[in-house]
Amino acid sequence: xxxxxxxxxxxxxxxxxxxxxxxxxxxxxxxxxxxxxxxxxxxxxxxxxxxxxxxxxxxxxxxxxxxxxxxxxxxxxxxxxxxxxxxxxxxxxxxxxxxxxxxxxxxxxxxxxxxxxxxxxxxxxxxxxxxxxxxxxxxxxxxxxxxxxxxxxxxxxxxxxxxxxxxxxxxxxxxxxxxxxxxxxxxxxxxxxxxxxxxxxxxxxxxxxxxxxxxxxxxxxxxxxxxxxxxxxxxxxxxxxxxxxxxxxxxxxxxxxxxxxxxxxxxxxxxxxxxxxxxxxxxxxxxxxxxxxxxxxxxxxxxxxxxxxxxxxxxxxxxxxxxxxxxxxxxxxxxxxxxxxxxxxxxxxxxxxxxxxxxxxxxxxxxxxxxxxxxxxxxxxxxxxxxxxxxxxxxxxxxxxxxxxxxxxxxxxxxxxxxxxxxxxxxxxxxxxxxxxxxxxxxxxxxxxxxxxxxxxxxxxxxxxxxxxxxxxxxxxxxxxxxx
Ligand SMILES: *[C@@H]1O[C@H](CO)[C@@H](O)[C@H](O)[C@H]1NC(C)=O
Ligand SMILES: *[C@@H]1O[C@H](CO)[C@@H](O)[C@H](O)[C@H]1NC(C)=O
Ligand SMILES: *[C@@H]1O[C@H](CO)[C@@H](O)[C@H](O)[C@H]1NC(C)=O
Ligand SMILES: *[C@@H]1O[C@H](CO)[C@@H](O)[C@H](O)[C@H]1NC(C)=O
Ligand SMILES: *[C@@H]1O[C@H](CO)[C@@H](O)[C@H](O)[C@H]1NC(C)=O
Ligand SMILES: *[C@@H]1O[C@H](CO)[C@@H](O)[C@H](O)[C@H]1NC(C)=O
Ligand SMILES: *[C@@H]1O[C@H](CO)[C@@H](O)[C@H](O)[C@H]1NC(C)=O
Numbered sequence: 001x002x003x004x005x006x007x008x009x010x011x012x013x014x015x016x017x018x019x020x021x022x023x024x025x026x027x028x029x030x031x032x033x034x035x036x037x038x039x040x041x042x043x044x045x046x047x048x049x050x051x052x053x054x055x056x057x058x059x060x061x062x063x064x065x066x067x068x069x070x071x072x073x074x075x076x077x078x079x080x081x082x083x084x085x086x087x088x089x090x091x092x093x094x095x096x097x098x099x100x101x102x103x104x105x106x107x108x109x110x111x112x113x114x115x116x117x118x119x120x121x122x123x124x125x126x127x128x129x130x131x132x133x134x135x136x137x138x139x140x141x142x143x144x145x146x147x148x149x150x151x152x153x154x155x156x157x158x159x160x161x162x163x164x165x166x167x168x169x170x171x172x173x174x175x176x177x178x179x180x181x182x183x184x185x186x187x188x189x190x191x192x193x194x195x196x197x198x199x200x201x202x203x204x205x206x207x208x209x210x211x212x213x214x215x216x217x218x219x220x221x222x223x224x225x226x227x228x229x230x231x232x233x234x235x236x237x238x239x240x241x242x243x244x245x246x247x248x249x250x251x252x253x254x255x256x257x258x259x260x261x262x263x264x265x266x267x268x269x270x271x272x273x274x275x276x277x278x279x280x281x282x283x284x285x286x287x288x289x290x291x292x293x294x295x296x297x298x299x300x301x302x303x304x305x306x307x308x309x310x311x312x313x314x315x316x317x318x319x320x321x322x323x324x325x326x327x328x329x330x331x332x333x334x335x336x337x338x339x340x341x342x343x344x345x346x347x348x349x350x351x352x353x354x355x356x357x358x359x360x361x362x363x364x365x366x367x368x369x370x371x372x373x374x375x376x377x378x379x380x381x382x383x384x385x386x387x388x389x390x391x392x393x394x395x396x397x398x399x400x401x402x403x404x405x406x407x408x409x410x411x412x413x414x415x416x417x418x419x420x421x422x423x424x425x426x427x428x429x430x431x432x433x434x435x436x437x438x439x440x441x442x443x444x445x446x447x448x449x450x451x452x453x454x455x456x457x458x459x460x461x462x463x464x465x466x467x468x469x470x471x472x473x474x475x476x477x478x479x480x481x482x483x484x
Contacts, residue, residue, distance in 0.1 A: 033091070033290075033291065033292055033457075034094055034097075034457050035091065036066065036090060036091055036094070036097050037066060037068070038064035038065060038066050038087070038090045038107075038109065039064065039065045039066070039067075040062060040063075040064055041062070041063055041064070041065060042060040042061065042062055042063075043060070043061050043063065043147055043150060044058040044059070044060060044061075045058060045059065045060075045061045045113075045143050045146050045147070046058055046146070047059055047120050047134050048134060048139070049138075049139055049142035049143070049146065050138075050139075050142070057120075059113075059118070059119075059120040059121075060117075060118065061110065061111060061113065061118045061143055061147065062086060062110075062111040062116060062117045062118050063086070063108060063109060063110040063111060063147060064086060064087065064090050064108070064109040064111075065106070065107070065108050065109075066097065066100070066106070066107040066108075067106050067107075068100075069097075069100035069101045069103075069104060069105060069106075069107070070100075070104060070105060070106035070107075071104035073104070073165075074103055074104030074105050074106065075103055075104075075105050075106075075165065075166045075167065075168055075191070075477075075481060076105065076106045076107075076108055076151070076165055076166070076167045076168070077096045077099075077100060077103075077105045077106065077107050077108065077167075077168055077170060078108050078109075078110065078144070078148065078167050078168065078169050078170065078190065079093055079096065079107075079108065079109040079110065079169075079170050079171060079175065079179075080110060080112075080144050080169055080170070080171040080175050080178040080179045080182055081109060081110050081111045081112040081115065081116075081175060081178075082112055082115075082171065082172070082173055082174040082175030082178065083112065083115060083174055083354065083355040083358070084115055084116065084294065085111075085115060085116035085117075086109050086110065086111035086112070086115070086116050086118075087116070088293065088294060089109055089172075089175065090109045091292075092291075092293045092455075092456060093109075093170065093172070093455045093456065094455075094456050094457020094458065095170075095454065095455045095456060095457065095458070095470060095473075096170055096455070097457070098457060098458050099470075099473075099474060099477075102474070103477070103481070105168075108151070110143070110144055110147050112140050112143075112175075112178075113134070113135065113139060113140055113143055114126075114132075114134075114135045114354040114357075115354055120134060125354075126353045126354065126357070128394075129393060129394045129395050132357055132393065132395070135354060135357055135358060135361075136361070136362060137177075137178070137181065137358075137362055137363075137406075138406070140178065141178060141181055141182055141185055141186070144169075144178070144182055144186075145182070145185075145186045145189055148167055148186075148189045148190065149189065151165075152165060152189075166191040166480075166481060166484050167189060167190045167191060168190065168191055168192050168193070168194070168477055168480065168481075169182050169183055169190045169192070169193040169194070169195075170193070170194045170196075170455065171193070171194075171195055171196070171198070172196045172197055172198075172451070172452030172455045173196075173197050173198065173199070173428065173451060173452055174198075174199075174363070175198075176195035176196050176197055176198030176200075176420075176452065177195065177198045177199070177200050179193040179194065179195045179198075180193050180195040180198055180200060180418050180420065181407055183415070183416075183417060183418055184407065184408070184415050184418075187416070187417075191417060191480045191481070191483070191484065192416075192417030192418065192419075192476065192477065192480040193417065193418045193419070194419050194421070194455075194473050194476075194477070195418060195419060195420050195421070196420075196421045196422075196452035196454050196455050197421070197422055197423060197426050197428050197429065197432065197451050197452040198420060198432065198433070199365060199428045199430075199431030199432060200407075200420070200431070200432070200433060201409075201410055201431050201432065201433060202365040202366075202428075202430075202431025203364065203365070203400070203403040203404070203409070204364055204366050204382065204400035204401070205400060205401065205404070206403075206404075206409060206410060206431075207366075207430065207431050209366040209367055209368035209380040210368055210369070210370050210372065210373070211430035211431070212280075212365070212367045212427055212428075212430050212431070213367060213368070213369040213370075213373040213374075213375045213427075214372060214373050214430070215283075215426075215427040215429065215430045216279055216280055216283045216373070216374070216375075216427045217229060217372075217373040217374045217375075218425075219283040219286060219302055219425050219427065219450075220232065220279070220283065220302055220306065220374060222425065223286060223300055223302040223303045223306070223425075224302050224303055224305065224306030224307075224310075225306060225310065227306075227310045228305075228306035228309055228310050229374045231309055231310055231320070231323075232279070232309070232374045233374050234320070235275075235320065235324055236272070236375075236376040238317045238320055238321065239252065239268075239271070239272065239275075239321070240268070240272075240376075241317070242317060242321065243262060243265075243268040243271075249261065249262035249263065249267075249268070250262075251318060251321065252271070252321055255318075255321050255322055255325045256271075256321075256324070256325050256328065256341060257325070257338075257339075257340045257341055258271075258340060258341050258342075258343065259339075259340040259341060259342045259343075260342075260343070267343070270343045270344075271343055272376055274341075274343045274346060275328075276375055276376070277346045278328060278331050278332070278346055279374075279375070280427060281331070281346060282297075282301050282302050282305055282331060283302060283425075283426075283427050283450070284426060284427055284428065284450060284451040285297055285301060285450065285451065286300060286301055286302045286303075286425065286450045287299065287300075287301075287450055287453060287456070288300060288459075288461045288462075288463075289459050289461050295331070295334070296334045296335055297330070297331065297334060298330065298334065299461075301330060301331065304330050305327050305328075305330050305331065306327075308323075308326055308327040308330060309323055309324065309326075309327040328341075331346075356392065356393075357393055357395075359389075360386075360388075360389030360392065360393055360395065360397055361389070361393075361395060361397055361398055362398055362402065362403070364382075364385070364397060364398075364400065365431060366380045366382070367380060368380035382397075382400060385397070412433070412437035412438060412441050413437055413438045413441075414438070415437070415438060415441050416438060416439070416440040416441060417440050417441075417476075417480050418440070418441045418442070419442050419443075419444060419472070419473060419476055420432060420433035420441075420442070420443050420444070421443075421444040421445075421446060421452075421454050421469050421472075421473070422434070422443075422444075422445060422446065423446045423448075423449030423450045423451060423452070423453055423454075424445055424446060424447050424448065424449060425448055425449060425450055426449065426450050426451045426452075427451075428451060442472075442476070444469055444472050446465045446466060446468075446469045447463075447465040448463060448465060449463070449465060449466055449469075453466055454466055454469040454470055454473065458470070
């Protein structure tokens with residue numbers, strides 16, 4: 001009990017400091033986001049963990065460390081990096097830092113191979129199927145295990161056994177899948193995993209394809225009033241109709257400040273996808289305070305977007321296109337510094353190519369839209385999807401059943417010490433784990449919460465559901481540590 005009390009005292013102190021900073025910052029119209037200090041390190045890891053060759057190739061994997069709260073004997077909190085530069089996760093997983101003092105924990109973030117600075121072939125990492133073939137979840141997990149093993153051997157003095165310094169894995173979204181899988185595959189290296197918003201049940205054959213876009217629509221309905229969803233639905237027809245003429249394409253191109261003018265049907269297709277992605281991201285990142293996670297956004301961006309889209313009157317299709325242009329800027333141009341919109345990307349990040357590749361090979365999440373949601377109707381077809389991937393990367397997608405084979409699908413009853421938490425207002429929650437699967441594999445629903453908000457820093461505006469989730473995590477970790 002005293003342990004939990006410590007945490008509350010700590011979090012109250014933290015909140016007070018947040019409030020003060022918050023007030024100071026209002027003057028500068030800037031949000032307060034805590035900054036975390038992390039030391040950057042690199043470690044040589046094998047390019048291929050699963051074959052012996054005469055001259056094995058190694059590459060530099062980046063990891064980040066904060067030892068400020070670590071006391072000898074304390075656990076290591078390990079974030080299993082996902083599809084982006086690891087420093088982004090380092091700055092957006094405040095929960096680990098908030099509770100590190102309570103546990104005397106060392107905090108470590110490991111970058112995922114092929115992202116950020118951990119590129120096995122430098123700037124040619126994505127240029128051929130040959131160079132991309134080491135981008136798999138099994139290789140990435142083996143990297144994490146390799147680093148854990150090295151840290152156990154070299155970072156600490158007098159290591160007696162693997163249990164001396166218990167590692168607890170944390171991850172959100174794809175990182176959450178990896179945290180859970182790391183515990184499943186390497187239970188002797190990590191004691192447990194806090195896996196937040198992990199779409200681990202989203203593989204082909206595990207969930208129906210309509211769920212994702214239905215959930216995004218629900219988020220817009222809840223936070224953005226009904227008129228917004230109606231306008232978004234109308235928008236698709238208007239865009240498609242206007243794009244049938246060169247004049248219309250030119251109008252959209254200049255109204256939406258596109259870097260490259262729309263010229264072909266393929267360009268229009270790209271525009272529709274880009275817009276869909278923006279809606280998905282707005283729903284996913286619909287946090288209750290301003291954030292800078294991949295890109296700067298206001299609090300409740302779905303509401304802000306919808307307000308801009310629906311509050312003033314428009315009388316024709318061009319007026320509607322201009323309303324969209326105006327509303328989209330809260331996502332694309334919140335800082336007012338964006339010169340033009342590049343349809344290749346919804347976040348300014350080189351890494352999208354690696355994620356694209358992973359989506360084409362292993363991480364296939366079937367999504368389709370129907371009349372029941374606010375998206376342009378789009379069926380799901382594995383063969384078409386695979387064909388597009390082949391065109392893009394020259395690789396064949398894995399058999400849709402591979403995840404079942406590799407990670408057990410929904411059958412998690414043989415595993416232990418994993419928490420699967422989900423924000424119930426996160427589109428990705430539709431592919432999440434909602435029920436306890438074994439004596440120590442638990443599900444935790446967070447009402448009214450977006451994407452892995454429980455892993456973010458404590459904020460005065462957090463609702464009780466989020467606070468409860470964090471308490472649940474703390475108690476579970478404590479329980480795991482008591483087993484050692
Ligand atoms: C790739 O990196 C090499 C060596 O650092 C550099 O010389 C080259 O210009 C880079 N190429 C591209 C396309 O950025
Ligand atoms: C789009 O064009 C079709 C056929 O010309 C028309 O029936 C429909 O009303 C148009 N939709 C919008 C939203 O302008
Ligand atoms: C539509 O509204 C704009 C400005 O709000 C106005 O300039 C234009 O004349 C209106 N068009 C019609 C057809 O009423
Ligand atoms: C971003 O905002 C600035 C300032 O309002 C504006 O000049 C610029 O055109 C906008 N760019 C885009 C792509 O929306
Ligand atoms: C978008 O990608 C295509 C092909 O991948 C490329 O040809 C085009 O130049 C890119 N456009 C921009 C604006 O970067
Ligand atoms: C989470 O919510 C789902 C769907 O609403 C429900 O079926 C499930 O029992 C809940 N799980 C927990 C652990 O509360
Ligand atoms: C799941 O397990 C947790 C932890 O033991 C427990 O608190 C919760 O009540 C369980 N949920 C269900 C639906 O059994």
